[in-house]
Amino acid sequence: MRITRRTLVLGAPLLGVAGCTTVRPDIAALGPYISPQYAAMYAAIDTEPFPVPAVDLSRVDPVFLRQEVAYATQEHPGTIVVDPNQRYAYLVLPRGRALRYGVGVGREEGFNFQGEAIIARKAEWPRWTPTPNMIRREPERYGPYAGGLEGGADNPLGARALYLYRDGRDTLYRLHGTNEPWTIGTTVSSGCVRLLNQDIIDLYRRVPVNTKVVVRPTSSAATS
Incomplete structure (x- = not known):
């Protein structure tokens, strides 16, 4: 292209x-x-x-760069809608508009959260700890980080993280930055949604705690 x-x-x-x-x-x-x-x-x-x-x-398809777009939805302004199939996250604006961000999503359908949640916590340069399932699947890769990794330039959560909770419980699903910008628009993560660091910094300052997030189902065709 x-x-x-x-x-x-x-x-x-x-x-x-x-x-x-x-x-x-x-x-x-x-x-x-x-x-x-x-x-x-x-x-x-x-x-x-x-x-x-x-x-x-030059390594990111321009369709995944941040832009304001027309967006028809029943969700109220201020809601975040994640569409894993299209690799977009939308911040709903008034009057049928939205800010659209390109994202990277989970490799396998079973890893991906779907449905409604709220942002219960926000963190700048967050600490990262692989989940027990990640360590079980790939012990050599994730086992050394079982105790966690402090925030920083090499942390896979990037510059910011938005933590999704449902019914008061952590879903272990996040919207976060990445130190691998070329992966935006692809299926690469272990289930979370990754954005360019510049984009997650932008989104982070636009949304408060208790923001509603809607994650649409992932189709098997979209992860192939």
Whole structure:
């Protein structure tokens, strides 16, 4: 798919609300088809406790970059709707609009939460602990982290995490960042929903605790 300037300028109206600043000099390295608006949106962030590198936009399909879109839904503004089949998360806005974020989702249908939940906790640079099921499935990979891994640039939860609870109990399902931006739009995780670090930082500051999240069912065709 050829990346065109028209494709990449769709997110320009979001720059004001996202708090982005002027284009940095290093953005020219991202390539001739990257619009200044998107380059600024996904530029490196140097105000965090740990570095957030610029996203190499040549490795992300432009349809998965943050943009405001028309979105018909019965859900109230402020709700997050995750569509694993399409690899999108929507933050519902008034008047039939939504902010759309590209996501990476679980590899296997059985790993994925579905239904309604609320964000009961939010964390910046969260600590990560693999679940018992993850350790049981892949002990060599996850066993060394059974005691947890502190937040940081190498933590698989990235810069932010939103923790989903249902009926007062942790679902062990999160919306979180990633240090592997090229995986957005794919089925790679162990069930959680991953966003680009710049996108989860943006979503994190837009939604409060007790925000409703709706996760649609995953079809077997979408995970193949």
